Amino acid sequence: MSGLEETSNDLLKVKRDQELDADADEELEDDFLVDSTRYLFYRERKEWADLEPVPQDDGPNPVVKIAYSEKFSDVFDYFRALLKTDERSERALALTAEAIELNAANYTVWHYRRVLLQSLSKDLREEMRYITDIIEEQPKNYQVWHHRRMVVEWLNDPSKELDFIADILSQDAKNYHAWQHRQWVIQEYKLWDNELEFVETLLEEDVRNNSAWNQRHFVISQTTGFSDPVVVEREIQYCLNQIKKAPHNESAWNYLKGMLQDRGLSTQPGLLERVQELKETHCSPYLLAFLFDCYEDALENSTEEEQKGTLEMALEICQLLAEEKDTIRREYWRFLGRSLKKKYGNFVEPTADAQEPPASVPGHQESS
Amino acid sequence: MAEEESHLEEFEQIDFLRDRHVRFFRRTLQVLPERYASLETTRLTIIFFALSGLDVLDALDVIDRNTMIDWIYSLQVMPTEDESNLSRCGFRGSSHIGIPYSMKGPGVFHPYDSGHVAMTYTGLCSLLILGDDLSRVNKKACLAGLRALQLEDGSFYAVPEGSENDIRFIYCAASICYILDDWSGMDIEKAIDYIRGSLTYDNGFGQGAGRESHGGWTYCAIASLCLMGRLEEALSQRELDRIRRWCVMRQQNGFHGRPNKPVDTCYSFWVGATLELLNVFQYTNFDKNRSFILSTQDWLVGGFAKWPDSHPDPLHAYLGLCGLSLIGEPDLRKVHPALNITQRAFEHLQQLQQTWRDSSDGGCSGQH
Numbered sequence: 001m002s003g004l005e006e007t008s009n010d011l012l013k014v015k016r017d018q019e020l021d022a023d024a025d026e027e028l029e030d031d032f033l034v035d036s037t038r039y040l041f042y043r044e045r046k047e048w049a050d051l052e053p054v055p056q057d058d059g060p061n062p063v064v065k066i067a068y069s070e071k072f073s074d075v076f077d078y079f080r081a082l083l084k085t086d087e088r089s090e091r092a093l094a095l096t097a098e099a100i101e102l103n104a105a106n107y108t109v110w111h112y113r114r115v116l117l118q119s120l121s122k123d124l125r126e127e128m129r130y131i132t133d134i135i136e137e138q139p140k141n142y143q144v145w146h147h148r149r150m151v152v153e154w155l156n157d158p159s160k161e162l163d164f165i166a167d168i169l170s171q172d173a174k175n176y177h178a179w180q181h182r183q184w185v186i187q188e189y190k191l192w193d194n195e196l197e198f199v200e201t202l203l204e205e206d207v208r209n210n211s212a213w214n215q216r217h218f219v220i221s222q223t224t225g226f227s228d229p230v231v232v233e234r235e236i237q238y239c240l241n242q243i244k245k246a247p248h249n250e251s252a253w254n255y256l257k258g259m260l261q262d263r264g265l266s267t268q269p270g271l272l273e274r275v276q277e278l279k280e281t282h283c284s285p286y287l288l289a290f291l292f293d294c295y296e297d298a299l300e301n302s303t304e305e306e307q308k309g310t311l312e313m314a315l316e317i318c319q320l321l322a323e324e325k326d327t328i329r330r331e332y333w334r335f336l337g338r339s340l341k342k343k344y345g346n347f348v349e350p351t352a353d354a355q356e357p358p359a360s361v362p363g364h365q366e367s368s
Numbered sequence: 369m370a371e372e373e374s375h376l377e378e379f380e381q382i383d384f385l386r387d388r389h390v391r392f393f394r395r396t397l398q399v400l401p402e403r404y405a406s407l408e409t410t411r412l413t414i415i416f417f418a419l420s421g422l423d424v425l426d427a428l429d430v431i432d433r434n435t436m437i438d439w440i441y442s443l444q445v446m447p448t449e450d451e452s453n454l455s456r457c458g459f460r461g462s463s464h465i466g467i468p469y470s471m472k473g474p475g476v477f478h479p480y481d482s483g484h485v486a487m488t489y490t491g492l493c494s495l496l497i498l499g500d501d502l503s504r505v506n507k508k509a510c511l512a513g514l515r516a517l518q519l520e521d522g523s524f525y526a527v528p529e530g531s532e533n534d535i536r537f538i539y540c541a542a543s544i545c546y547i548l549d550d551w552s553g554m555d556i557e558k559a560i561d562y563i564r565g566s567l568t569y570d571n572g573f574g575q576g577a578g579r580e581s582h583g584g585w586t587y588c589a590i591a592s593l594c595l596m597g598r599l600e601e602a603l604s605q606r607e608l609d610r611i612r613r614w615c616v617m618r619q620q621n622g623f624h625g626r627p628n629k630p631v632d633t634c635y636s637f638w639v640g641a642t643l644e645l646l647n648v649f650q651y652t653n654f655d656k657n658r659s660f661i662l663s664t665q666d667w668l669v670g671g672f673a674k675w676p677d678s679h680p681d682p683l684h685a686y687l688g689l690c691g692l693s694l695i696g697e698p699d700l701r702k703v704h705p706a707l708n709i710t711q712r713a714f715e716h717l718q719q720l721q722q723t724w725r726d727s728s729d730g731g732c733s734g735q736h
Contacts, residue, residue, distance in 0.1 A: 056462075059442055059469035061435040064411045064418070066400050080466030086479040105406040108465060108480055111529045146532045174629065176580065183578050208628040214580040217569050222578075250617065250627040258569030261610070289613075332616050332651035 041074040047091065053077035054084055072102055083112060088119040097130075104134060110143045114150060124155050132164060139168050145177045149184065158189040166198070173202060174211045183218060195219045207242050213251040217258065226259055232268075235259055240274060244282055253286035257293060265290075266298035285326035292317045292336070299344050311344050382662040384697060385670065389685065390427045392670030393418040396682050397431075409484070411462040412443060416490035417686035419497045423710045424689045424701050433498045438471050440494055445483045446475035447509045455516035456528045457509035458483020459491035473506070482528050483513050489540040492547045497713045501720055507548050514541055514553035522555065522562030523576065534575040535566055539588035543707060546595040549721045560602045563589045567603075570627075571610035583618055583625035586611070587638040591706040594645050608646065615643050619652055622660030622691075632674040633664045633684050636691025641705035644694060654695040661688050 042048050055077050058065060068076075079099050082092045096113040099106065117127060131148045138144055152158055162185065168178045186195060196219050202212040224231050239256040243249065260268055272294050279287055295314035299307055318337035322330045396418040400407070407414055415436075422428050443460045447453060453475060463469070465481050475481075488510060495502055517525045517537065524537035538559050545553045565577040566589060572581025573589040590611070593599040603611070618624055623635035636657055643649035663676040664684070671680030672688030690708070693700040702711040709717075 054466040056464060056466060057469040058463050059439060061432070061439055063397055063436055063439050064400060064407075064414045065398070066402060066404050066408060066411075068402055068405070072402060072405065076464070080464075083465060083480045084478065103405045103408060106409050106464065107527065107531060108409070111527075112480065142532055174626070176575070176582070180575065180579055187578075210627040210629070211580050214568070214570075214574075218578045221569075254570035254627060258571070289617075328619055328621070328653045328656060329616055329651070330653070332648065335648070335651050 039071065041070065042078040042095075043074055048078060051078060051081045054080035056080070075099055075102060079109065079112075083108070088116060090120065092116055093120060093122070100134070104138050104141055105143060107143050110147050114147070117151075118154075124151055127151050128155070128160065132160075135164075135168065139172065139175055140177060142177065145181050149181065152185070158185045158191065161185040162191060162194075162198075169202070173206060173209050176211070179211050179215065182215075186219075187222070192219060192223050196223075203242070207246045208249050208251055210251040210254075213255050217255060232259065236268070236271065240278070243278065243287075247278075247282035247287070248284045250286050253284075253290055257290055261293070264297050264301065265294045266301065283325070285321060285329075288317050288321050288325055292321070296340065299340070307344050311340065314340055382659065382665070384662065384692065385665060385667060386425060386699065388667065388670030389689065390422065390425055390430070390670070392666075392680065392685055393421045393425075393427075393682075394430060396685075397436075408464050409461045410486070412440070412459060412487045412494070413461070413490045414682050415440070416494045416497075417682040419494050420709055420713075421682075421686040421689055423497050423713060424686075424693055424703060426699070426701055428497070431498070437495060437498050437500050440491055440498075441471045441504050442469050443487065443491060444504075444506065445481055445509070445513070446470075446473035447506060448475045448477050453477065453481075454509055454512040456482035457506065457513035458485065458488035459510075460484065461487040472504070480529075483510075485514065485517055485524060485526050485537045485540040485544070488513070489543045492544060493707070493709050493713070496547070496717050496720075497709060499716060501723075502548075505548075507550065510544065510548065511550055511553040514544055517541070518554055518558070520558070521565075522558030522560070524554075535563065535573065535585050535588045535592075536575070538562060539592045542592040542595045546707065547717060549724060551596075556596055556598070559592070560596070560598060563592060564602060567607070567611075571607070571614040573611075580626060581614065583615075583623065583635045583638045583642070586615065587642045590642045590645050591708075594706040599645075612643070612646050612648050615639050615646065616648065616652065619657065621656040623657070630675065631660060633661055633672050633691065634674060634687040636661050637687040637694065637708075640691055640694045641703070641708070644705040649694060658692065658695055658697070661691050664688060 043053060053074070055073070075095065075098050079095060082095065093113065093116045096109050096116065099109045100113070103109070116122070117124070128148075128151055131144060131151060135141075135144045135148060152161060162182070165178050165182045165185070168175055172178075186192060196216070199212050199216045199219060202209055203216070206212070220226065220231065220235070226232055226235070236256065236259075239252050242252045243256075246252075257265065260271070266272065272291075275287060275291060275294070279291070292314055295310050295317065298310050299314065302310060315337050318333045318340070322333035322337070326333065396414065419428070419431070419436075422431065440459075443462070445453070445457045445460060447457060457475075460467075460481070461484050465478065467476060467478060467481055470476075492502065492505065495505070513528070514524075516528050518541070519525065519533055521533075522538070523533040523535065524541050525531050525533050526537055541554050542559070545551045562576070563573070566573045566575070566579070566585065568574050568579075568581040570581050572583075573586040574580050574582060575585045579585075590599070593602050600608070617627070618635060618639045620631050622631040622633060623639045624631045625635045625638065640649055640652070640657070643652060661672065664673045664678070664680075665671075665688070666673060666680040669680060671682070671685030673680045674684050689700065690703045693703045694705070703709070704711055704714040707714060707717075
């Protein structure tokens, strides 16, 4: 089965490769002079003798059967036994940690562990340390982040969260789980104060970090909002500065457009001119698409006379994108050009052109 | 097709290795090594990838349908005699809890046994793919289990014990209701509210409000609305055009899931299918998409990986195939873009649903 890869974290794979299977156990026993204790299966442990292990039962024709080692099966046979009677004990809690080490994606183990933590009134600060370690090892697992959130909620203490998440993001600045957890903490506990600064630090490290741009929008929309013209101008300036540094950056352009699109791109005074200036020295498909969107917005709000000139400019942009600047989306830009012409081009001579797409293709409807 | 082939000689001529992929999926259905342990609780989704993959390849004839159908039904959480566990019903991902193998009810009480929304979805799809008539599905129980998972904000948990909640599980819920032809399983209005709330400033969808736009969640949003039959009600034409733009911009050669992230085979389906549902997939670049997907093909063991020169896995193998199907790769069955099963399996579902409607007492179709 060489070549088949699990869909979860690579670190887990490495851990498993290093794990002793039953055969290796026996070999090492002979060579292990320092520590003579060998791994005991649960079924061999005196203190577990009262419990009847429960094997997995896939029936006569199992499908996608995973071939577990003896050690793995043994741990989970006893996990299933504990579940069946819903035992609440220290030994059960200890076993969940072993089960988690073998398969941290098993959500039932995590749920049972939470039940035990509460039942036994365990020290949740210690649990925070535990879950911190696990997430550091497996930062792309859903269950571990959910568990952390539950513990933070029980403790009602978010004080470690922002630093912890920052550390995870320093290893992978776009980890979706980390960003999600961060947003939850900030919103739940109102920790907005330093977040814009944090975002700017990340954008300085990588101006193309789309997650950081998203966070920027999140922070501002939930604090000052975007209605204040001072804020808007500041943000426009910020975007344009970043674009000058790194023109080929979809995230910056998306942010600029996203901030302004609902109030009308063409209504922002001076913006069109600033972008047209940038076109000469800092062109990109995103800049051109932004111009197109400005012209399209202008068309909606202008008189028929004004429309003709604007339409021509918009169609020029479409052609430039289709033929030269964004050829992978050639058909799409041509389609947009056709749609625009159909909508506004009644007074323009129809040009011999590619086939009209079928009438059912949306985009030809009246604007809503 | 000859024209297409000579055009492809400009790129490296890569063959689509149908037989390797058939073998890949068949092996997946048999035994996986221990390093796949993290997939234990989601084995039913792995079966779905393999079965649907074989269906797309028109290679289901090698499957022993009946034993597989029986095994899937053994994963159904059956109501107990007193029906006290109805809100926990649905399908399990595997036998990991330790319930003894059984294909029928009544259910056995177990303090930790419950369904998982993604397993119910993939379980139903897998049954359909195998030609089953769903007559052994306890629809009332599945729908009760589903209702128990929806939160006030419209999103869904995965399991009744609690888990993270987000747009993925709305998609699973919508698919379940669609398949069972019964929308009493969810509050559609609330789900639509959550979906709309997940629309980002840059016109994609995040996993929830405020979160970064992402190809997978965008698929969940749009596909859910399509299954509900509410796409054009929930989103204005302007919004739909903006979403089209966000999706189209994901193509780099293959597709990525977020701006400024690397391309990954699975997004050829997540974003491709979304574009198809929005009627603009035809405007994407099929050649570059195909070349990228095939560059991730494992010529030795079959399947596809997320990136070139990486190990293949069932999810990417399946979605890579679906990505190729969308662009019309010869000898691949067409895939229903919203339900993510073949058109063939979909037609089987339609026939079933007609039978349910025709049955005199109205059967289980409920309100509609």
